[in-house]
Amino acid sequence: MEKYGGSPTEEQVKExxxxxxxxxxxxxGYGxxxxxITDPRFEAFLNFGSMHFPDDPIFKTxxxxxxxxxxxxxxxxxxxNPYPNVDAASGSMLYHYGLKEFSYYTVVFAVSRSLGLTAQAVVNRAMLSPIIRPKSVTTHFVKDLVSKG
Ligand SMILES: CC(C)(COP(=O)(O)OP(=O)(O)OC[C@H]1O[C@@H](n2cnc3c(N)ncnc32)[C@H](O)[C@@H]1OP(=O)(O)O)[C@@H](O)C(=O)NCCC(=O)NCCS
Known part of the structure; x- marks a missing residue:
């Protein structure tokens, strides 16, 4: 954006x-x-940005x-896989909300990951269970499971 004095055009991006x-x-951010497929987290960020700050220059880029x-x-x-991963959009979200110090992006990433690890560590100790890799499921899956009782 510095080089082009704002968002580059599609032709410039190709170049x-x-x-x-x-x-x-x-x-x-790609692959x-x-x-x-396009990373669902990228899609979620794209939808969020389109809803809340469609004219933000970095988001537009x-x-x-x-x-x-x-x-x-x-x-x-x-x-x-030629499609975007989560990193193709996450930075523009952080930047929009004022976190402009790039060296902190990895810190934010690590903090969000450690929430999962620490929650799991609590469960492991409570249940005296071994360390596991938890299955990742959707909210829809959980609702379905609960409603089937
Ligand atoms: C994420 C990533 C490391 C996956 O690599 P991978 O498992 O080797 O994926 P693929 O099997 O599709 O890669 C096959 C080839 O295409 C290349 N490739 C994949 N994505 C690419 C991209 N975005 N740009 C250029 N080349 C890419 C790989 O480097 C690899 O080349 P090589 O055989 O000469 O090493 C790769 O897509 C990448 O480097 N992406 C850009 C960096 C990035 O966004 N990283 C964060 C990921 S969460």
């Missing part, structure tokens, strides 16, 4: 993508080791990049 790939670097990058990455045969 940046190919300059980046040709220089041997990756496109940050995932496991997912083969995230949208433009999303319009362009998957189509370009699909042209690179070895890339198995």
């Amino acid at each position: 940046i993508v190919w300059d980046t790939l040709n220089s041997g670097k990756v496109i940050p 995932h080791a496991v997912l083969r 995230v949208r433009i990049i999303f319009e362009v990058v998957p189509g370009e990455l699909k042209k690179v045969e070895k890339i198995k």
Whole structure:
């Protein structure tokens, strides 16, 4: 955005993508080791931003990049997932709400992860159970399970 004096156009994003790939670097925020679809967390952030701050310049840039990058990455045969991961939008959310010190982004990430770990540690001690990897399920799944009694 500094280089273009604001949000780049789709054509400019294409240029940046190919300059980046040709220089041997990756496109940050795109691709995932496991997912083969647009990360649902990215979609949630995109919907949230569209609802609450559609005109934020950085958020707008995230949208433009999303319009362009998957189509370009699909042209690179070895890339198995050309779609955005959560990191393609999370920074624009933090920035919008005033957290502009980039070195803290990893800290925020670590804090949110440790909430899960510590909750699990409490359960492990209470139940004297071994450490497990909990299954990740949707709220819909839990409601369904409870209503079936
Ligand atoms: C997340 C990531 C590491 C997954 O890599 P992976 O498990 O190797 O995924 P794939 O099997 O699709 O990758 C196959 C090839 O495509 C490349 N590739 C994947 N995503 C890419 C991207 N966004 N830009 C450029 N190249 C990419 C990989 O580097 C790999 O190349 P290599 O065989 O020369 O090493 C990779 O997509 C990436 O580096 N993304 C950008 C960085 C990023 O967003 N990281 C945060 C993830 S939460």
